[in-house]
Amino acid sequence: MKPTVDYTLYLVTDRPTAHGCDLLDVVAAAVAGGATVVQLREKRSTTRACVALARKMKDMLDPLGVPLIIDDRVDVALAIGAAGVHLGCDDMDYADARRLLGQKAIIGLTANSMEDILAAEALDADYLGVGPIFFTTTKDNPAPPWGVVGFAGARKASRHRLVAIGGVTAATAAELAAAGADGIAVVAAIIEAEKPREAAQNLRRAMLAPRSAEEVTSLSEIIDNTP
Numbered sequence: 001m002k003p004t005v006d007y008t009l010y011l012v013t014d015r016p017t018a019h020g021c022d023l024l025d026v027v028a029a030a031v032a033g034g035a036t037v038v039q040l041r042e043k044r045s046t047t048r049a050c051v052a053l054a055r056k057m058k059d060m061l062d063p064l065g066v067p068l069i070i071d072d073r074v075d076v077a078l079a080i081g082a083a084g085v086h087l088g089c090d091d092m093d094y095a096d097a098r099r100l101l102g103q104k105a106i107i108g109l110t111a112n113s114m115e116d117i118l119a120a121e122a123l124d125a126d127y128l129g130v131g132p133i134f135f136t137t138t139k140d141n142p143a144p145p146w147g148v149v150g151f152a153g154a155r156k157a158s159r160h161r162l163v164a165i166g167g168v169t170a171a172t173a174a175e176l177a178a179a180g181a182d183g184i185a186v187v188a189a190i191i192e193a194e195k196p197r198e199a200a201q202n203l204r205r206a207m208l209a210p211r212s213a214e215e216v217t218s219l220s221e222i223i224d225n226t227p
Contacts, residue, residue: 002104006036006182007163009204013041014187027046030190033200055080091094112143130154132166155180173206
């Protein structure tokens with residue numbers, strides 16, 4: 001049986017923006033601060049280097065009960081026995097990845113548009129990464145931002161667990177949680193932070209913070225009135 005995953009604070013790595021810090025140290029600090037899932041995203045590494053880094057990261061995260069997701073690379077996920085993969089719109093087809101990884105693997109899909117949201121309804125994906133929510137510099141040629149209202153529309157249209165990604169900060173996390181986000185995925189907000197542990201604590205606190213009745217009512221109206 002597949003374990004239940006807490007997507008509240010989903011860290012996506014980006015080694016070039018880590019200010020020269022050891023990525024494993026940054027991830028360890030983020031997890032200590034409350035990151036619940038880690039995605040290893042290595043766009044520029046060779047396969048061998050990616051496998052080596054992924055194995056070290058998995059060895060560090062497994063005892064803490066934090067799932068390691070590999071971005072794009074089904075082969076790397078298989079090589080190290082990662083918890084799963086995240087597939088972008090141009091990556092391996094979902095059905096092929098599921099066949100290779102099995103039913104227990106976590107497979108997340110990118111949703112850049114409402115068309116992506118609706119297409120995923122026929123799939124048993126574990127979650128959808130919806131974004132970018134806001135403008136972001138961590139992606140080349142990003143899709144148009146969804147905004148909170150757009151995300152609320154995605155929430156109404158999808159049966160899947162939704163993770164909001166793209167320009168999310170502690171200042172906007174609570175609003176997204178109230179709009180129905182199962183979690184937020186962040187890159188720069190932690191990787192580029194001077195104190196990754198404190199950054200993670202602030203993000204997690206914002207996601208879990210109780211909302212005032214007025215704020216919840218206001219956001220509920222946004223969701224209810226979203227086409």
